[in-house]
Amino acid sequence: MMEIFAMGKYGAYVWSSFALMFMVMIACVVQARSRHRKMFRQIESRLKSQALSEKNGHRSEN
Amino acid sequence: MWKFLHKLASPPHFYALAAKMIPWFNISGLLLIAYGTVAGLFFAPADYQQGDAFRIIYAHVPAAYLSMMAYSIMAISAGIGLIWRMKLAHAVAAAAAPLGAWFTFLALATGSIWGRPMWGTWWEWGDPRLTSELIMLFLYFGYMSLRAAIDETSKADKASAVLILVGAVNVPIIHFSVEWWSSLHQGPTLIKEGGPAIETAMLYPLLAMILGFSLFFGALLLARVRTEVLHRERRSRWVRNLVLTESA
Amino acid sequence: MKPRQQRMLAVGLAALGVVIAAAFTLRAFQDNMMFYVEISDVVQGNVPDERKFRVGGLVVPNSIVRESGELAVKFTVTDTKNSLDVHYDGILPDLFREGQGIIAHGSLDENGQFQADTVLAKHDEKYMPPEVADSLAKHAAEKEAATVVDE
Numbered sequence: 414m415m416e417i418f419a420m421g422k423y424g425a426y427v428w429s430s431f432a433l434m435f436m437v438m439i440a441c442v443v444q445a446r447s448r449h450r451k452m453f454r455q456i457e458s459r460l461k462s463q464a465l466s467e468k469n470g471h472r473s474e475n
Numbered sequence: 476m477w478k479f480l481h482k483l484a485s486p487p488h489f490y491a492l493a494a495k496m497i498p499w500f501n502i503s504g505l506l507l508i509a510y511g512t513v514a515g516l517f518f519a520p521a522d523y524q525q526g527d528a529f530r531i532i533y534a535h536v537p538a539a540y541l542s543m544m545a546y547s548i549m550a551i552s553a554g555i556g557l558i559w560r561m562k563l564a565h566a567v568a569a570a571a572a573p574l575g576a577w578f579t580f581l582a583l584a585t586g587s588i589w590g591r592p593m594w595g596t597w598w599e600w601g602d603p604r605l606t607s608e609l610i611m612l613f614l615y616f617g618y619m620s621l622r623a624a625i626d627e628t629s630k631a632d633k634a635s636a637v638l639i640l641v642g643a644v645n646v647p648i649i650h651f652s653v654e655w656w657s658s659l660h661q662g663p664t665l666i667k668e669g670g671p672a673i674e675t676a677m678l679y680p681l682l683a684m685i686l687g688f689s690l691f692f693g694a695l696l697l698a699r700v701r702t703e704v705l706h707r708e709r710r711s712r713w714v715r716n717l718v719l720t721e722s723a
Numbered sequence: 724m725k726p727r728q729q730r731m732l733a734v735g736l737a738a739l740g741v742v743i744a745a746a747f748t749l750r751a752f753q754d755n756m757m758f759y760v761e762i763s764d765v766v767q768g769n770v771p772d773e774r775k776f777r778v779g780g781l782v783v784p785n786s787i788v789r790e791s792g793e794l795a796v797k798f799t800v801t802d803t804k805n806s807l808d809v810h811y812d813g814i815l816p817d818l819f820r821e822g823q824g825i826i827a828h829g830s831l832d833e834n835g836q837f838q839a840d841t842v843l844a845k846h847d848e849k850y851m852p853p854e855v856a857d858s859l860a861k862h863a864a865e866k867e868a869a870t871v872v873d874e
Contacts, residue, residue, distance in 0.1 A: 420528075421521065421527040421528070423526065423527045423528040424527075426589065427516070427527060427530050427531055430531045430534045430584075433588075434585065437577050438691065440577065441577055441695050442695070444573065445695055445699050449701065449702040452702050452705050453718065456709050456714060456718050459709075460719060
């Protein structure tokens, strides 16, 4: 059973390549999601402060 | 057809449609990647020359393919954006850059790991294939820093589109580098006269990986274009309604 | 600095980056080409002075000889017309074997022998299991034998 995972004498090379591949995949997903959330929050907080300042009688800047 | 395209290019419509498409791209892509990884690592026979080290092909080739595919998508989008002044096209180009950079990095890293035991070197300076791929990584970085340096989105779109179109000359250089100059890297296996020079049991997992990664890339690209669209349309009524509804 | 000037600077820097990158690439490729010497030229003594260079060719079968020293080897490379003896003391890549395409980097010593400091192996674009490679070789041999009989 262990033989299949040994990859001849190239285990270190093959497994590190695939580990890198999965790490890059995860990094891409995490980065895309966090950027989207950040963008959403930014717009959200801007709209909220806008609404607040309008309520207080100031003219909005945006 | 044109009506459909026009509708697709309308930001709110794209934003909603992309959200529906992303899970399908992800599921089909990840299934293919799972099959390709298992079949490539455990079921494909070892290579006559390289033994099990050849299995790195299943990580390296999809990454290298996507690194060039992402650049081609950016160049085409940048061209469309410049010529037809289509904002969504610029958004696509901007969204593809970080993904292209990631996959270029992956192609370089896995290539290096493959080169060490087979060729006898991690990296060979001045090798045409290796150098032109590294240049592409720098083009992606240059594109991203140029965009970051320009605050006004429409200006950033134009300047970065020009950069990406100028750099597009590198894509055919990468592809043909192994034929035009003497490179350590071997010639193309899949796209060649007389069909792919690879045994079917080794080929199917590779094709599954390439297709799977393309779909996975598609999901990531759609997700990133959505973020871009949100940013570009941040002052519009539909984004306002969307954000206020969802945050309520 | 005004935003407009900042933008111009950014565009200028990006353009400069592209130009430097292109120059650097072409330069690197040229260097790579310049110091690659055909075996026929090495045999005739046409080699760069005071500069290491590369030779490339196929490892001649049965030419690999262990020399004194732990890793030292001598082998012959050929471009099918001319051949050259290469001395090397170091770890050979796993693909190094008889008949394999290799690239050696080094220089000629005072006795006209090529002393390599690096030996890299190339492989072709074909991938197949060992059994297939064996049967292909067998068929090729049979075909050759058949043509010999025909003659």
